[in-house]
Amino acid sequence: AQSVAQPEDQVNVAEGNPLTVKCTYSVSGNPYLFWYVQYPNRGLQFLLKYITGDNLVKGSYGFEAEFNKSQTSFHLKKPSALVSDSALYFCAVRVLSGGYNKLIFGAGTRLAVHP
């Protein structure tokens, strides 16, 4: 079955430290991978995506993600965390279903950045 997993419910990091939010996937064929962020009382906002090419993808707000085909992972990273990065982060993968594409999402990881 095609799926995406976020193994951590919550990640805690001190402001100024690097952060990593983990994501692994299971899909047939070449994956299209996405990261979205959700702030309180808001919908999801697009951060970045990997389609093909360079394994390191840069996105919004200083975030980047590293695609690793052998480990089927797409971890989200940021060199220096900000308190304002505290939010719920979702990894997603595009899958083909019934002849059309759709996104399936992981369960989400809550990032808490402490001053």
Next chain:
Amino acid sequence: KAGVTQTPRYLIKTRGQQVTLSCSPISGHRSVSWYQQTPGQGLQFLFEYFSETQRNKGNFPGRFSGRQFSNSRSEMNVSTLELGDSALYLCASSLSAGLGTNEKLFFGSGTQLSVL
């Protein structure tokens, strides 16, 4: 350019009632997807509409239905509400839902449904 608009923002209903949620996509977007978000399950795909046709459907009971109008606005209906239907319902739009190289989903802020 206005974003994805969902109405109402909050809804309180009782078991057995039915509810209709509305979504207006970004101008020019023809695909509308619906997701259910709950703390325990994350985001679950409900269905996707494109040019007034349902193209994809998730694993939800038939009580959950939707439709799309010629102006791409979409509605979602839940009949015979159950306590477990309490959730944030998110609508997302995209140009074609091919989700190819230059595409992504744009989400609304959601409708928070509480079933008492």
